[in-house]
Structures are given as structure tokens and as C-alpha cells.
Ligand SMILES: Nc1ncnc2c1ncn2[C@@H]1O[C@H](COP(=O)(O)OP(=O)(O)O)[C@@H](O)[C@H]1O
């Protein structure tokens with residue numbers, strides 16, 4: 251039995267209170283829709299693949315308190331010692347970590363004479379980096395030993411140094427610059443032509459803010475030297491990353507007491523740090539949603555209780571005229587459903603308005619339509635749950651209430 | 657139609673037990689118009705609320721239309737109130753947020769009646785009480801007499817077999833009271849059983865039979881109704 255018309259006319263006579271509750275529901279609906287969308291986006295972003303064997307990669311960053319005269323020999327000796335640790339698959343010294351905090355960047359040109367680079371990318375250095383990170387070659391090959399040069403030689407400006415002239419790019423770069431057919435193509439790096447010898451599946455860069463830059467990555471055949479934020483990166487055999495990390499830190503120290511281990515970390519910690527602010531934002535938004543929903547629920551309980559108290563007599567009269575307890579509960583549920591529906595309808599418009607503001611100011615995508623029914627169902631349920639206690643109390647007003655009290 | 661035997665109603669609070677009704681016996685036949693009189697606090701309203709299934713009783717038996725009502729559950733009692741009984745209260749008890757039409761509609765909706773039939777019955781009932789033109793008015797826009805006529809229309813719309821009225825003219829002036837009484841008499845002539853509590857001797861005198869209640873018990877004055885009712889009614893104000 252639907253009481254809609256008389257309930258609406260009753261609400262019409264309590265307009266101010268009804269409108270306030272409708273607005274509260276609308277605002278909650280609008281904010282919750284947008285917040286859930288934002289949280290969803292953060293979670294998607296936090297879920298982004300780094301393209302490496304995350305579970306087994308660990309990293310150690312040393313600093314040298316004293317100058318090291320033979321850097322090349324030292325790096326080779328250290329790598330040999332690290333590769334010798336039981337449980338180590340591969341090890342290298344690299345300039346940066348995927349999802350790390352500091353990045354080495356460059357601009358790629360397709361034409362030497364154009365001033366503006368076609369794409370900004372990050373460059374990874376380090377021998378056997380692909381094997382060490384567990385990245386995957388999609389096309390072409392890894393660097394040959396003869397293609398490598400030492401970083402300090404390259405930057406020394408000595409004329410006899412042969413700079414690298416080959417590169418490996420990610421699928422993302424291949425798609426962006428070469429329509430997916432990058433193998434054998436050339437780009438200019440510092441006006442040096444570089445031939446692409448390999449394409450790897452997407453490898454995340456450090457210091458990225460969205461998916462449009464995350465995989466803008468190239469690899470160059472450069473032997474990294476210690477310092478400048480370089481990391482020794484090791485890939486452990488499955489289940490041995492704890493032991494490998496411990497052993498690597500110890501071995502670095504024992505090879506040279508003047509080398510201090512600044513950072514030793516599992517890759518999972520690197521990832522956690524990278525997404526820390528996103529995680530905090532997602533938690534905050536979830537907190538705001540819960541707070542809003544609780545406040546709205548309390549509003550519904552409060553107004554429901556107030557109306558039950560105010561209408562005791564008419565509830566008694568309705569009972570006297572034949573309303574069952576169920577009818578009384580249904581009356582309040584229907585009333586709440588109508589208020590919620592009005593609030594939700596208004597809330598959807600408001601949700602889009604908020605979304606447009608966010609789109610304009612924070613370059614957010616359009617709110618997908620699916621979030622609206624999610625918000626609607628959430629508020630309908632919330633309303634029905636919240637109004638149940640007052641409605642039940644109303645149903646226990648005895649019919650004799652109609653005759654007593656005057 | 658309505659038969660109570662040795663009925664008792666006790667109100668218990670933490671400190672006292674009040675016997676609102678004790679060994680209360682009454683038998684109202686189908687189609688009768690009975691006026692109930694008695695001093696204030698004698699148990700008239702209590703009797704009416706039990707008769708109308710608004711309240712349960714403590715002891716004895718009550719048969720309504722042949723049914724022993726103490727066996728019925730809450731929903732069954734609601735259904736009987738809705739279908740068989742019409743209530744008229746001293747305080748009118750219209751729902752202030754609903755207009756006249758919607759007020760009269762309330763019991764019909766609980767009966768699950770279809771809209772066209774509801775509308776027909778509502779307009780007929782309002783026609784009878786002379787308020788068809790006021791269907792869109794709210795109770796606050798009507799005089800006391802008009803409000804009570806709306807309440808009567810509400811009681812009538814469901815064509816109840818039994819009409820229970822608790823001092824229906826108690827809040828009205830003589831002129832209006834007379835109008836209400838005429839309406840009740842008309843309804844009675846059409847076959848309804850009416851039990852009316854009143855302290856107005858003039859109105860009591862117009863009923864077929866008077867029942868006098870003192871201290872929660874019936875003193876049957878059916879032998880000489882007019883005379884006695886008159887006397888006792890003068891002492892009763894509640
Ligand atoms: N809800 C109640 N709780 C306690 N006592 C009540 C209650 N209702 C009525 N009474 C008592 O029952 C007696 C009969 O009351 P009532 O039926 O209202 O009398 P009347 O209508 O004849 O004035 C009175 O003594 C009254 O105080």
C-alpha cells in the first residue's frame with residue numbers, strides 16, 4: 251500500500267525541516283559519489299605496475315666518506331662480491347630506482363635541428379639492468395658488453411671517450427614516438443644519434459605523477475659509478491630477499507669500512523614511500539565519506555525521532571483507524587524513501603557540478619555514470635537503516651494514544 | 657453485537673492498582689443506539705477503548721460480533737478496528753497535516769481500497785456531513801463543529817457496523833452539538849449500532865437506551881432510561 255501522495259502533502263507542510271534533510275542527503279550523495287571516484291582513481295594509480303620483479307628486488311645505497319681513486323675497479327669488485335652472495339640472481343649499480351624519489355631525465359629529439367624535444371624521458375644506467383630488475387624484452391636485444399661506457403668518462407669531456415650510441419626504450423616510448431615500430435630507429439640524445447636496439451615492456455620511472463609520464467623511460471649502456479645517489483640493486487631468488495639484503499649491506503661495509511650504507515630497502519618499501527601521499531589522501535577521503543554518512547544517518551535518526559514524538563497522537567489515531575504496526579513502520583520508511591529520493595536526485599546534479607569544478611581545476615576525468623547509482627543505493631540503504639529505529643518506536647505507540655491525554 | 661461479561665480492567669502503576677472497570681457487564685444489540693453516562697472517572701472512556709479494541713482488558717470476556725477478542729493478535733485487532741468500527745473522539749483527532757479529503761481517506765487506505773472507490777466513498781461521506789465543498793481545507797481552517805463532522809465522515813466512509821463516540825459533542829456549543837447528534841441519529845436509522853458516551857442529558861435522552869456507569873460498573877437503567885439518565889448526567893463532567 252503506497253501512501254505517497256498524503257506523505258508528500260504532509261512533508262509539504264513541514265517544508266523547512268524536510269528541505270534541510272533533503273539538502274543534507276543531496277550534499278552527502280554528491281560528495282560521496284565524487285570521493286568514491288577519487289579514491290577509486292587513487293587505488294588504480296597505486297596499483298600501477300612498475301614493470302619489475304617487485305617481490306625479489308632489494309636496493310642498497312652507499313656513501314663514501316673518503317675519495318675513491320679507482321672507481322671502475324671498485325664498482326667491478328663490489329658487483330662481483332654482491333653477485334657471489336648466496337641467493338642472488340643478479341646485481342648491478344644503477345643511477346635510480348623505479349618509483350624512487352630522484353630521477354635522471356633527458357629530452358629526446360627525432361630531428362637534430364629542432365629546438366624542442368619530442369618527448370621527455372628518464373634514463374636508467376647500469377650493466378645488466380634488465381636482468382637485475384626482472385624487466386622483459388619485448389623486441390630486439392639487451393646491450394652488448396662492448397657498447398657500454400663509464401659515466402665518469404662520458405662526463406669528463408675527454409675527446410677519446412666513445413659515448414654510447416645505442417639505447418633501449420619502453421613499449422610506451424616506442425608507441426609514442428614511433429607508432430610502436432621503434433626497433434632500428436634513431437633519436438637524438440644530446441645531439442648524439444642513438445639507435446634503438448631493444449624494446450622492453452613498460453618500466454616505471456622515478457618521480458612521476460600520472461600515467462601519461464610513468465613509462466617514459468629509456469635505458470643507456472652506461473656503467474654507473476658510486477655517489478650521485480647510485481644504488482646497488484640486487485634481485486634475490488624467490489623467498490630470499492631478506493637474507494640477500496642483509497648480506498649485501500654487510501658486504502658493502504666489509505669491503506671498505508669508509509663506505510657507509512645510507513639506505514637498505516626492499517622494493518615494496520620504495521613503492522610504499524612513493525604512494526604514501528596517495529594512500530593518505532585515499533584514507534582521508536574514505537574518512538570524510540564515513541563522517542558524512544554517519545552525520546547524515548544521525549540527522550535522519552534525529553529528525554525521525556523528533557517526528558515520531560511530535561506525531562504520537564496522530565500515530566495513535568492511525569492505529570485506531572486500522573493501521574497495523576507494519577503500516578506505521580512503512581509510513582516512516584516511505585517518508586524517508588521519498589526524502590532520500592529527492593536528496594539523491596538533487597545530489598546527482600550536485601555531484602556533476604562538483605566533478606566539473608574538479609575537472610576544471612585539478613584536471614580530473616569526468617565522473618563515470620556508474621558512481622551515481624552507487625551513491626543512490628548507498629543513501630537509500632543508509633536512510634532505511636537509519637529510520638528503522640524511530641519507525642519501530644512509532645509502531646509501538648499504542649492505539650489508545652488517540653483517546654487519552656485531553 | 658457487543659457483549660461484555662464480568663469484564664475487568666486494572667491499570668497498574670508502581671504504587672497503585674486502579675480498577676477502571678470491575679465486573680462490567682453490557683450487551684448491545686445489533687442496531688441499537690446506546691448512550692453511556694456516568695460521573696467523571698467512572699470508566700466510560702476505558703469501556704469505550706476496550707470496546708473499540710484500542711486496549712486490552714484484564715479479566716472477563718468480550719465478544720464483538722460473536723468473536724472472543726482476547727484471542728486476537730495485534731494485526732487482527734487492527735483489521736477489525738479498520739473494517740467494523742468507526743471512532744468519533746471528543747477532540748476530533750483529525751490529522752492536522754492532511755486536508756479534509758486525505759483525513760477521510762486514512763482508514764480507507766488501510767483497508768487497501770482502490771482509488772476510485774475511495775474517492776467515491778469520501779465524497780459521499782463528506783456530502784452527508786455537508787462538507788463536500790471543504791474537501792481541500794485543512795482542519796485548522798474549520799470550526800470545531802465542522803471538524804467533528806469531518807471526523808464523523810471519516811468514521812462513516814468505511815461503512816462500519818459499530819460506531820463508538822466518546823463525548824462527541826463535548827467540545828462543541830449547543831448549536832453544533834445538535835447538528836452532530838442529528839447526524840448520528842440519521843446514521844443509526846440507516847442501521848449502524850452506536851455507543852455514545854455523553855454527559856449531556858439532552859443528548860442521552862435521544863438514545864434508545866441509556867447505560868449508567870458508576871465506579872467501573874454498569875447500573876442498568878433501561879427500565880426508566882430518560883428519567884434516570886437525566887439525573888445522573890447532571891453530575892457528570894469529564
Ligand atoms: N492509562 C491509565 N493509567 C492509569 N489509570 C487510568 C488510565 N486511564 C484511566 N485511568 C483511571 O481509570 C479510571 C477510569 O477512567 P476513564 O475511563 O477515563 O473515566 P471516564 O471516561 O468515565 O471519565 C480513572 O480512575 C482513571 O484515573
Ligand SMILES: [Mg+2]
Nearest residue numbers: 700701702894
Ligand atoms: Mg472519558
